[in-house]
Amino acid sequence: KQEVTQIPAALSVPEGENLVLNCSFTDSAIYNLQWFRQDPGKGLTSLLLIQSSQREQTSGRLNASLDKSSGRSTLYIAASQPGDSATYLCAVSDTSGTYKYIFGTGTRLKVLA
Amino acid sequence: DGGITQSPKYLFRKEGQNVTLSCEQNLNHDAMYWYRQDPGQGLRLIYYSQIVNDFQKGDIAEGYSVSREKKESFPLTVTSAQKNPTAFYLCASIRQGSSYNEQFFGPGTRLTVL
Secondary structure, eight states, X not given: OOOEEEEOSEEEEETTOOEEEEEEESOOOEEEEEEEEEOTTSOEXXXXXXXXXXXXXXXXXXXXXXXXXXXXXXXXXOSOOGGGOEEEEEEEEESSSSOOEEEOOOEEEEEEO | OOOEEEEOSEXXXXXXXXXXXXXXXXXXXXXXXXXXXXXXXXXXXXXXXXETTEEEEOTTOTTEEEOOSBTTBOOEEEOTTOSOOOEEEEEEEEOTTSSSOOEEEOOOEEEEEO
16 A cells, blocks of 8 residues: 655744755655645645656746656755745556545644745 | 535434535545544545445445435434544545546545543
């Protein structure tokens, strides 16, 4: 059964720092991996989606990489800002054709001004 | 603007009551999903539907029911059989057949049992 783990569970950094969030999964047979942002009490906002055949995706200050064989993904945030404070979740979908996603428990990020 | 709407934003349930959470999307997506989120936990799948008039149980379907009579709508009923329903409920959709299968989410409904 697929399990998704995110480490660390919480992270506090000063503004301007570059940071890396980690996501690991136990079954490498994934269709794709998606990173989300969640603000308190809100729904999830899609940040980046990486297909299983891709190695990385970039959007602005965000860069996500995927190493399927080792079951790992990282989300790199450059020049962090207080507005980046949120919970970041990763999720993987399997290859069964049901498009179901399995979610990690998230990393709660706080960027200090 | 295309998107997913959920209503109500907050819902209060008395013991023994059934309540229904609404999820509507105008993205023309085929597949729709209901998740439950508890503090400190990831999202857990309750039910999903890939086509009208068909739906499948997820990992925690006990005490919940759904219907999919229209492509745009996927309501979730929390029945009195669900013993611990207080949680944040999120609805999502995916356009099947795309090469990306990107998942989009609604704003959520917070359900509290009184």
